[in-house]
Amino acid sequence: MWNRHTIIEKIKVAADRFGSNNPQQLKQLTLICEKSPEEEVFFGLLSFFYDESLQDNEFERQQLSGRMLLRISPASALELEGSIYAVAKFWDYSVEELPWYWCRTFGKENVTNCLNDILSDCVEEELVRSIKTMLFWCKRYKNGT
Numbered sequence: 001m002w003n004r005h006t007i008i009e010k011i012k013v014a015a016d017r018f019g020s021n022n023p024q025q026l027k028q029l030t031l032i033c034e035k036s037p038e039e040e041v042f043f044g045l046l047s048f049f050y051d052e053s054l055q056d057n058e059f060e061r062q063q064l065s066g067r068m069l070l071r072i073s074p075a076s077a078l079e080l081e082g083s084i085y086a087v088a089k090f091w092d093y094s095v096e097e098l099p100w101y102w103c104r105t106f107g108k109e110n111v112t113n114c115l116n117d118i119l120s121d122c123v124e125e126e127l128v129r130s131i132k133t134m135l136f137w138c139k140r141y142k143n144g145t
Contacts, residue, residue, distance in 0.1 A: 002036045007044025008054065011065050016056075020063035029064075030071055038074040045069045046078075049087035049098060059092050066097030073104055080106045080114050088130040099137040112138050 002010070010032075014025045033041045045065040048054050054061060076083060080102060091098060102111045115135045122128045 002032060002040065002044070004040045004044035004047065007033060007036070007041060008047055011045070011048065011061060011068075012054070015060040015064045020060045020067065026064070026067060026071075030068055033068060033072055039077045041072060042069075042074040042077045045072075045074075046083070046087070049091050050089070052090065055090055058090070059094070062092045062095045063097070066095045066101070069101040070097040070104065073101065076102075076105050080111065081118065084114065084118060084131070084134070088127050091130060091134075093130070093133045096137040096140070099134045100141045103138055103141040104143075108138060108141050108143075 010029060014022070014029060018025045033044075045068050048061045048065040078086065083102065087098065099111065106114075112135065115131050115138065119128065119131045119135070122131060
């Protein structure tokens with residue numbers, strides 16, 4: 001069983017060495033994370049979307065951790081709105097797995113409503129762009145994705 005710090009290290013090494021599309025690495029990491037405490041898995045994987053120190057090789061790391069979030073679907077240790085605000089600054093717009101994880105965890109309609117509520121109060125350009133892109137991906141979510 002891994003804690004969040006071990007998960008972060010393992011994802012960093014795997015993404016930096018093998019990229020985000022290595023099926024063997026994804027399977028191996030997923031199997032071990034599935035045996036780890038959900039909260040540790042959640043924070044270990046979500047860290048790549050909000051921790052400034054983890055933004056080297058951003059796409060590969062986020063893509064791999066996003067795939068694992070969606071595949072494992074650990075319970076969210078954060079409220080949806082808090083999770084959205086936490087990741088909005090560093091989230092790579094092409095990693096659709098994070099908004100899809102929210103749709104699977106909180107329900108597509110709840111996520112869409114929350115994003116629209118946040119958008120109606122947004123004035124910061126970067127946040128508006130991020131929220132609109134999250135909405136774009138949520139609209140394309142299909143159950144079981």
